[in-house]
Amino acid sequence: MFFQHNFYAGPGALPNSVLAKIEKELRSYQNSGMSIMEFSHRSPQVVDVINDTVARFKKYLKLDDAWELILLQGGGSMQFLMAPYNLSKPGERIDYIDTGYWTQRAIHEAKDCERDLQIIADGAADKYHVLPDLEGIDTNTGARYLHICSNNTVVGTQWHEFPKVDTPLVVDASSDLLAREFDLSKVNMLYAHAQKNVGLAGITVVAVRKSALLQPESLPDMLCYQPHIDKLSNYHTPPVFSIYVTNLMQKWLEEEIGGVEAIAEINLQKAKHLYDVIDSSKSFECPVKISDRSTMNVVFTTGDDARDQAFIDYCAERHIIGVAGHRTHKGLRASLYNAVTPEDVTALVACIEGFDAT
Ligand SMILES: Cc1ncc(COP(=O)(O)O)c(C=O)c1O
Structure with missing residues (x-):
């Protein structure tokens, strides 16, 4: 069958001009005679692509020096786990607003982290087709952070404005990163996998406030943000092709869309x-x-x-x-x-x- 119009929920459509560019450069990246997939992740060619991709994400999200931004592997799902480990201590409280499938997955993945996970509001009564009303709910719980999902891919709801609470937010923006502007003034961390709006599966964008990062308890280095920050998203072999396509998507967004x-x-x-x-x-x-x-x-x-x-x-x-x-x-x-x-x-x-x- 031949398909012309792609409405998949993720991985999703890629722009024709990005596909054309990939095709053109596939065998010879910037006339080097080699595919980008063949370059070492320590080569200047790949390091440039990684650094440019990170710099563009920071620019589009309007992040200042108070923030770090890294590219990781493991999808959105890995952040369900890494966020609690890196942003809270054992025994501390983390709040969630349960807006359906992906927030439930986030809670499920965090359940072995030895944190006090609490759902402060949920949309179950409305089959998650309505975002919970926080009126009358005590949001000042002393939690280290409140986790929300900015766009609920499965049930089709979206926080057009983030909840106005005093607890800092951690936001799963996997399905609307770079699809709209965010007010990050109350946000400590925002993460998103790339395969919906910004690129290819394989990388996850993690933007985190430096002040929110804690020294995690004894954890494997791979699960700590700091080594990835220190090594500029090149702590271990990154998925070079995904980053390259994401970089092309960024250029498309900026240069062709505005x-x-x-x-x-x-x-x-x-x-x-x-x-x-x-x-x-x-x-x-x-x-x-x-x-x-x-x-x-x-x-x-x-x-x-x-x-x-x-x-x-x-x-x-x-x-x-x-x-x-x-x-x-x-x-x-x-x-x-x-x-x-x-x-x-x-x-x-x-x-x-x-x-x-x-
Ligand atoms: C909002 C949201 N968060 C997290 C995920 C899980 O992401 P991944 O499959 O990259 O682990 C998805 C998957 O579609 C999602 O839509």
Whole structure:
């Protein structure tokens, strides 16, 4: 089958111009006669790519000298574990807002860290289709930090503004890093894997305030941030190709799109286009509260599993892929990451309208 429009939730679409650049340079990086994949991770060519990628992330996130930014392996999931180890001490309290699947995974991975993990609010009563209201909840608990997920990939909610609490935040931004601007004034750490909006699976971006870093208890060096900081994200062999593609994505975002502010506006328009057509259709509905709806992952359904599957098949016949909901959630989901174009959304909208008319 031939697919033209990719709405997968991750890994997600890559821009055509980035793919073209990879193709062009694959066998001879910058006319060197060698592929970037063949260079040593200590070569000036690779060190330059790593340093440039780190510098650009710092620039896009507007990080000053109070911050460190490193590229690690292990995906978003490894940070569920590394954050507690590096930002808190054994026995200390860590708070979570449970907004569904990925925050639950974060809590699960941290359960053996010997910390006091507490869920201060959750969206279970609303099947996670509404972000918890913190009104009346005591958020001043003395926790070392409060963990949130800025965009909930599975259920389709997004914190358009981070919760206003006194406890410093640790934010899993795996599905909206560089897709919108963040206010990091109350944030101690923000992490995100690359494979949705910013590049390829293999690297995870970790931005952490220097003042929040603790000397971890006896831990293997690989699990401590400090060696990775000291060695400038080159403590051990990094996934060079992933970093290289991420660097191309950054250049695409800056030079072809106009930066994070510009893509944020495009992403808003894409999401509005799709939500509007879902809301006005007779076959589909979006279960997510309007003010909490994600600009990244549009979750919707016909309300009937067989009919949802019929829509997935209808899309495939029209060269559209990736619209099935998460396996735990079912239904339908279209992910509108940075590389998904307004034209892709228009193609999906035409499918929704066509299916609606059948
Ligand atoms: C918000 C969020 N956090 C964490 C993860 C887990 O990331 P990884 O598969 O890189 O470990 C995902 C995966 O899609 C996610 O959407």
